[in-house]
Amino acid sequence: MIQFEHVSKRFVTGAKAVEAVKDVSLHIPRGAIAGIIGFSGAGKSTLARCVNLLERPTSGRVVVGGVDLTGLGPAQLRRRREKIGMIFQQFNLFQSRTVYGNVAYPLRRRGISRQARAEKVSRLLDLVGLADKAGAYPSQLSGGQKQRVAIARALANDPEVLISDEATSALDPQTTRSILHLLQELNRTLGITIVVITHEMSVVKEICDRVFVMDGGQIVERGPVFQVFSFPQQAITRGFVDGTSALARLQELLRDPSHPLRLGPEDYLIRLRYLDHSATEALISHVSRSYGVDVNILLGDIELIDGKALGGLVVIVRGTHEQVSGALQHLSQRNVSAEVISHG
Amino acid sequence: MAEWLRPIIPDVVERSDQLWEALVETLQMVGIAGGISVLLGIPFGVLLFTTKRGGILQNRPVHFLLSKFCDVFRSIPYILLAMLLLGLSRLVVGTAIGVKGAIIPLLFGTIPYLGRLTENALAEVPAGMVEAAQAIGSSPLEIIWRVYLKEAIPGIARGVTITLVSLVNFTTLAGVLGAGGLGNFAVMYGHSRNMPDIIVVSILIILALVSLIQAVGTLIARRATH
Numbered sequence: 001m002i003q004f005e006h007v008s009k010r011f012v013t014g015a016k017a018v019e020a021v022k023d024v025s026l027h028i029p030r031g032a033i034a035g036i037i038g039f040s041g042a043g044k045s046t047l048a049r050c051v052n053l054l055e056r057p058t059s060g061r062v063v064v065g066g067v068d069l070t071g072l073g074p075a076q077l078r079r080r081r082e083k084i085g086m087i088f089q090q091f092n093l094f095q096s097r098t099v100y101g102n103v104a105y106p107l108r109r110r111g112i113s114r115q116a117r118a119e120k121v122s123r124l125l126d127l128v129g130l131a132d133k134a135g136a137y138p139s140q141l142s143g144g145q146k147q148r149v150a151i152a153r154a155l156a157n158d159p160e161v162l163i164s165d166e167a168t169s170a171l172d173p174q175t176t177r178s179i180l181h182l183l184q185e186l187n188r189t190l191g192i193t194i195v196v197i198t199h200e201m202s203v204v205k206e207i208c209d210r211v212f213v214m215d216g217g218q219i220v221e222r223g224p225v226f227q228v229f230s231f232p233q234q235a236i237t238r239g240f241v242d243g244t245s246a247l248a249r250l251q252e253l254l255r256d257p258s259h260p261l262r263l264g265p266e267d268y269l270i271r272l273r274y275l276d277h278s279a280t281e282a283l284i285s286h287v288s289r290s291y292g293v294d295v296n297i298l299l300g301d302i303e304l305i306d307g308k309a310l311g312g313l314v315v316i317v318r319g320t321h322e323q324v325s326g327a328l329q330h331l332s333q334r335n336v337s338a339e340v341i342s343h344g
Numbered sequence: 345m346a347e348w349l350r351p352i353i354p355d356v357v358e359r360s361d362q363l364w365e366a367l368v369e370t371l372q373m374v375g376i377a378g379g380i381s382v383l384l385g386i387p388f389g390v391l392l393f394t395t396k397r398g399g400i401l402q403n404r405p406v407h408f409l410l411s412k413f414c415d416v417f418r419s420i421p422y423i424l425l426a427m428l429l430l431g432l433s434r435l436v437v438g439t440a441i442g443v444k445g446a447i448i449p450l451l452f453g454t455i456p457y458l459g460r461l462t463e464n465a466l467a468e469v470p471a472g473m474v475e476a477a478q479a480i481g482s483s484p485l486e487i488i489w490r491v492y493l494k495e496a497i498p499g500i501a502r503g504v505t506i507t508l509v510s511l512v513n514f515t516t517l518a519g520v521l522g523a524g525g526l527g528n529f530a531v532m533y534g535h536s537r538n539m540p541d542i543i544v545v546s547i548l549i550i551l552a553l554v555s556l557i558q559a560v561g562t563l564i565a566r567r568a569t570h
Contacts, residue, residue, distance in 0.1 A: 052479055074483075081481035092476035096495050096570055105490070106480045137570035150476075157481070 001030040001161060002051060007060030009046050021057070022044040030160075030208075033187050033194045035225070036203035037240060038214035047214065048165050048197045052084040053077060065160055080104070085154030085192075089166035091146040093138040099125070099149050100134040106156040124152040126143070128182065144175035151182065155190075162186070164196045168203060180206045201240040204230045208248040209306050213237045226306045230275050266318050268343040270328070274302070274311035275335050283334055284315070291327040293319035314341075355539035357499070363542075366529035367549060372443045373515040373525055375451035385455045385507065386500060389462020390400035390488055397522035400474065400484045410526050414456040422519050430521075446515070458507040465499025466492050470483045505561025505567050509554050516550070526550060 009021040020043045028034045038044040049055035050062055053069050057178065069080055102103050103121045112120075119257045125131045128148040138146055147167055148172040154162060184207045187194050196208060204211050204225060211228050213221040213236060221228060221237045233236040263269060288295050295315050302311035317324050328338045350357045392414065394400050395407035426449040430440040437444040469492055477491045493500070494531065519527025526546045534543035 054475060054478060078481040078483060081479060084479070086479040088472060090470075090472050092470070092472035094473055094476075094491065094495060096497065105477075108490070133448065139570055153476075153480070163479075208426070263478065 002028040005061040007057045012057045031191050033208045035196045035208035038090045042214040043217040044179045044197050044214045048163050052081050071086040082157040083159045084182045085159035085162040087150045087154050087164050087167045089169045095222040099136050103152045128152045137231045143171050201244040223332050226308050229305050268317045268324050269338045269341045272313045293323050293327050294316050353541040356545045357450050366526045369443050370525040377447050381454040385458030386462050388459035392459050393463040393466040417456040422514050441522040446518040454507050454511050461503030465496040468499050469495045498565040501565040508557045
């Protein structure tokens with residue numbers, strides 16, 4: 001659905017040139033929810049704005065729905081943009097228009113009757129759960145409601161693609177979830193392809209099925225979300241992944257020199273990652289019995305990513321070196337990755 | 345005019361017909377020049393704003409010319425500008441005196457002014473809204489009409505108000521140069537013949553006119569703010 005071929009974007013201000021996007025090639029299939037994650041300044045917003053050519057790439061091709069946008073004239077490009085909806089962090093609603101007026105805005109040009117327009121708007125407002133707010137002005141709405149209006153407006157031209165540029169970054173966690181679930185629902189019911197730009201891994205975890213990690217204008221890691229979460233390759237990706245799990249906080253606690261966790265001579269502090277189905281087996285008690293080790297569970301965490309369980313434990317295992325390494329070997333055969341963090 | 349006013353403002357009552365005539369002339373000048381100023385000044389401001397670097401109709405030579413035109417005419421004191429333009433007025437409308445002769449100089453005073461004020465009002469429209477409209481597929485003309493002008497109504501209403509108030513000021517100066525109106529009336533009688541009551545009454549009438557313009561402008565701006 002969306003194809004980038006060697007897309008680069010340079011910004012020139014005076015004598016300085018900044019390459020915001022460097023030779024990015026990617027493909028997002030129809031019906032996908034793709035996340036583009038990175039820190040601010042990583043170039044992810046610039047990349048997203050290249051999808052509808054709000055930002056015209058310095059070089060490279062942008063193909064959306066089989067049409068090379070970079071080769072279109074202004075009028076043809078505007079026609080294509082109608083099929084690419086976009087929502088923003090700051091909502092960008094028209095302040096002088098009511099909720100109805102905002103959603104109706106994209107429908108004005110096409111030769112449709114006033115009545116058909118009214119029906120369409122009320123259908124869209126129903127879809128985003130704001131049927132009772134048609135007459136309100138944006139200034140009277142909460143952040144979550146504003147974003148819902150923006151979503152309804154973005155859907156008015158029946159787009160094939162929806163770009164969400166940090167759309168939940170200004171919202172509280174609960175509202176963020178409800179907006180993300182709305183996007184997911186739109187993806188399922190309308191088959192719309194969604195590109196989610198974010199700096200929060202929790203957003204990617206919540207709804208995306210694939211993720212692109214950006215750093216310094218380049219995509220440094222990409223793949224299905226579950227895979228990237230289970231085996232992050234790059235340090236930056238590990239940083240994003242750890243930021244979302246309780247396990248990372250424990251590591252912080254352990255790094256504290258005054259931490260209350262004192263390891264004895266036979267204690268091994270180990271981090272286990274459960275991949276796939278092993279999360280449902282009674283592995284710990286089995287290991288404890290078979291290898292004669294004591295296992296003290298400090299922390300457990302399990303989450304669903306893209307419909308699959310990804311879990312982890314932080315444990316203190318007490319036993320001789322042979323006992324412990326035997327136990328770890330057994331675990332790794334069962335698809336549980338074990339990492340010795342420290343030992344006494 | 346009522347006889348009971350005679351002891352208080354004798355000269356005004358004596359010349360109430362001329363006063364009435366002067367008021368009508370002032371209103372004509374403000375009405376005609378004001379109307380044309382709005383019709384031309386707002387589009388002028390739109391061009392000034394949109395041809396700027398980074399604007400949706402970016403065109404640097406056009407912007408440069410418009411901007412210089414604006415600066416030149418805004419920096420000339422009105423009384424000198426009006427003198428300068430008497431010739432042009434004679435050429436275009438056939439006369440340099442009376443209400444008719446005053447219109448062109450007045451327009452050169454107000455249009456660049458309203459242009460700048462409109463430019464400022466449009467600059468207040470958040471860039472994000474324009475971006476959203478572009479993402480929706482709006483053309484530059486559509487963005488001007490349906491986003492910039494619509495969103496900037498409060499700012500433009502305030503700009504028009506300020507312009508009309510200046511216009512009232514300009515008409516009194518124009519009066520001195522033979523355009524008639526309250527300015528001329530006050531100078532001719534109040535100043536030259538030392539009739540202070542005529543000056544005071546002229547001021548009060550102008551004050552009322554300005555207050556009315558200001559009130560209507562503020563009302564429109566407030567109604568359009570959501």
